[in-house]
Amino acid sequence: MGKIIVVTSGKGGVGKTTSTANLGTALALLGKTVVVVDADVGLRNLDIVMGLESRIVYTSMDVIEKQCELSKALVKDRRVDGLTLLAASQKNNKDDMQPEEMKAICEKLGETHDYVLVDSPAGIERGFSNASAGADEAIVVTTPDVSAIRDADRIIGLLQHAGIEPINLILNRFSPQLVGSGSMMDQDDVLDILNIDLLGIVPEDPGVITSTNRGIPLVYEDASPGSQAYMRIARRVTGQRIPIPELEQRGFLSNIVNWFTRNR
Template sequence: MGKVIVITSGKGGVGKSTSVANIGTALAMLGKSVVVVDADIGLRNLDIIMGLESRVVYNSMDVIDGSCELEKALVTDRRVENLKLLAASQRNNKTDVQPEQMKDVCLKLRETHDYVLIDSPAGIEQGFENASSAAEAALIVTTPDVSAVRDADRIIGLLQAKEVSDLQLIINRFAPNMVKKGDMLNQYDVLDVLSIKLIGIVPEDPSIVGSSNRGLPLIYDATSEAAGAYKRIARRLDGQDVPVPEFKAIGWFSNMFGKLFGLD
């Protein structure tokens, strides 16, 4: 019996799908059997980010209306065998699925997998209702922006009202240099407002764009700091005790010396 976790944010574009792809892959690399479910019906993205677009034959809509067996609709990842994707329908609309139907699918997936990660759409409407219907835990993704934090706060309130109490926070696109200049909230400001448990901070990484476009989750890039952060989040999610490192601002001086002497 696995665990159903919804990854949500309220605000769009903060990195929900990226987080699902990377954490899902990292968990699978830890040897867990993982299904990632794209709940963004009508605007499916997760298959592209994971590089599985061309392999999708059936989607969750086909499973719900009974035209396909659940097992058959799961797409196996190209690299990690125990990672599966249940794609969303691009033709349908969020209102075509009821929370109960989504819940049934997720609970069935839970029986045969260790982790069911649900990629929630942005917003607080039916798409979110569908995505969170079966969730027993939630990862809230936010960027250190006032507006993203505000929306995350709203989502947390809604999840708590639905009695999802296992809530953990991912601070994404964290830029220590901007924090140092005072242009960005630091993690303490964010946690001060949201007051839930922090599961990880993912530093800003420009290569995330390329990796999403190529359909190759960043996690395979061993040199990426963001990849390391996602790997640590996956391990924490799996119950390991991994400390959150302090991300320090890099000035030109330390940057040069770092490059010269291989310091980090």
């Protein structure tokens, strides 16, 4: 029986979908069988972030409406073994799905995969209840700013109330430079407020934008700091003990070097 993990945040735009795509791909690169599930009915995006948007035939709604078998609705990612996507319907809305229906789908997927990663929509309404209905565990994604952290705290409360445990944190878009100058809260500040375990820190990385533009998850690029962060997170998800490295506050010179060498 595989693990069903909901990736959620409360606030939109903090990197849930990017994190789901990269973590799912990273787990597959580590040899695990993974299905990433888009639970954002009506506003699906996991397909385009992963570069699979042109290959979707069936969605979870078709499975619920018994238009097709669950296995047939899974889109295989041809770049890595063991990775598939279950897309959300774009023409329905979140109320067209019941939490129990999503739960049944996740549990069935869990029988045949090591990991079921559910990409939750923003908000605390039906979309969130659908996404978290079948979850054993949760990953909360936040950025180090006040609105994202406040919403993350709200979501953590709801997840705890639903008995989902453990709940781990990904701190996304972290800038060591801004932390160094006192303009951004550091991980200790965020953890002190949210009081959950840290799964990993993803540094602010322009590579995220270019990889999303191309539809190729960042983890395929070994050298980028974001990619390395997601690979470490994936290893931690599999139970490996990987220490969280101190992100160095890079100086002016290395910033210039980085600017020239970066794959833009």
